[in-house]
């Protein structure tokens with residue numbers, strides 16, 4: 001990565017304390033999962049959309065696929081749903097009387113965070129008698145911050161949700177790929193095209209409860225945030241590489257490719273947070289058994305990505321419009 005043309009004017013940032021609560025890669029603690037049917041009591045439309053996606057359908061379909069059983073056999077797993085390997089990315093599990101049970105495929109909490117600690121905060125307008133229309137802007141912002149502090153990957157900051165996608169879609173499991181022959185990540189993953197088709201469920205934004213499309217400004221932020229999250233998780237995936245093999249090569253190549261794309265974006269937008277992420281990555285030595293150093297770099301990219309999504313004004317990113325996938329490319 002030495003050939004990355006990265007400017008020398010590096011701004012240093014002091015990060016807010018909020019970042020510390022999201023320092024770990026996202027996980028979905030089964031002890032804190034409440035399940036999509038609990039969300040359904042208030043988010044009926046979102047659940048209806050989700051049920052039509054591969055995320056929901058993997059629950060019934062994965063173990064029936066011959067390719068899935070071939071992977072499991074190579075891994076020495078007798079039952080796809082009983083072993084814990086496939087659980088990480090294909091299912092949601094919940095602990096019921098100390099035993100973890102599969103309750104869904106990839107579900108609401110896989111992307112928004114296990115909800116036990118945040119669910120009561122995220123829709124609290126300021127007490128049981130306060131209506132949405134009476135909530136002040138300050139309270140709304142505070143409510144969202146509190147929900148994030150309690151583990152919610154609130155889409156108000158799209159980087160938080162993009163991290164969920166990439167945690168799975170970078171497929172950071174060396175044995176699964178080198179031994180099991182599983183695909184080495186969704187290499188063509190791109191946040192806008194992969195989230196705005198079948199996955200889109202923006203029912204809260206409009207009065208008439210239609211499934212709203214994002215504005216051009218929002219899409220620009222999402223586009224860059226998705227690539228920054230890809231850089232973060234590709235770097236974390238390289239950190240897990242211990243041997244020269246398909247896995248290590250694929251994840252290192254992925255990280256390098258994403259960095260090149262982000263560099264081209266940076267030339268258009270000259271953004272201080274993106275600059276910070278690229279400078280951090282320029283120090284990355286993409287080799288096996290380099291876990292501590294690479295994860296520290298990924299942590300810096302995470303900080304930069306979180307701040308980027310929060311602080312950036314999308315109206316200043318119009319130069320990117322030609323790079324952003326259009327509707328015909330949405331999955």
Ligand code: HEC
Pocket residue numbers: 034035036038039040041042043108109112115119122123132144154155156204
């Ligand atoms: C008791 C009703 C209720 C339940 C249960 C509930 N929600 Fe919500 N949720 C709401 C309301 C109301 C809002 C809108 C808040 C607002 O006006 O900003 C909301 C907002 C959200 C948002 C957008 C956050 C934001 O700040 O814009 C997400 C994401 C979300 N809910 C996810 C979930 C998930 C996932 C579950 C299940 C784990 C869930 N909710 C359970 C009522 C609920």
Ligand code: HEC
Pocket residue numbers: 062065067068069071072075077080085086087088089090167168169170171172173176180182183185186187
């Ligand atoms: C680290 C995350 C991760 C783990 C663990 C994982 N998968 Fe996957 N798997 C994915 C992702 C992400 C996709 C979607 C790939 C895409 O769309 O590009 C996928 C896709 C698949 C597919 C292809 C589905 C299709 O639509 O053709 C099969 C088969 C599969 N996985 C089997 C398994 C089996 C069996 C296990 C357990 C032994 C497993 N996976 C464990 C992340 C994972």
Ligand code: HEC
Pocket residue numbers: 054055057058061062088089090091106110111161162164165166167168169191194195199331
């Ligand atoms: C918990 C892991 C996990 C998370 C989180 C996750 N995915 Fe996936 N995703 C998968 C798996 C596994 C599949 C493949 C399911 C199958 O085919 O059985 C998949 C499939 C998809 C597909 C269909 C791919 C195709 O080729 O048709 C899209 C699109 C997608 N994911 C987008 C996203 C986006 C966008 C996010 C974040 C907002 C996300 N995913 C978050 C695991 C995950």
Ligand code: HEC
Pocket residue numbers: 036039040043046047048050055106107108109110111112155161162195199200201202203204205206212214
């Ligand atoms: C694959 C990951 C993924 C899954 C699964 C998922 N969400 Fe989301 N959710 C997102 C993303 C990404 C956004 C922001 C999308 C955007 O801005 O277009 C979002 C936005 C939302 C919003 C805010 C919508 C608005 O109008 O602003 C709500 C509410 C929500 N999700 C609830 C849910 C519920 C309930 C479920 C389960 C039925 C669910 N989500 C499942 C990724 C996911």
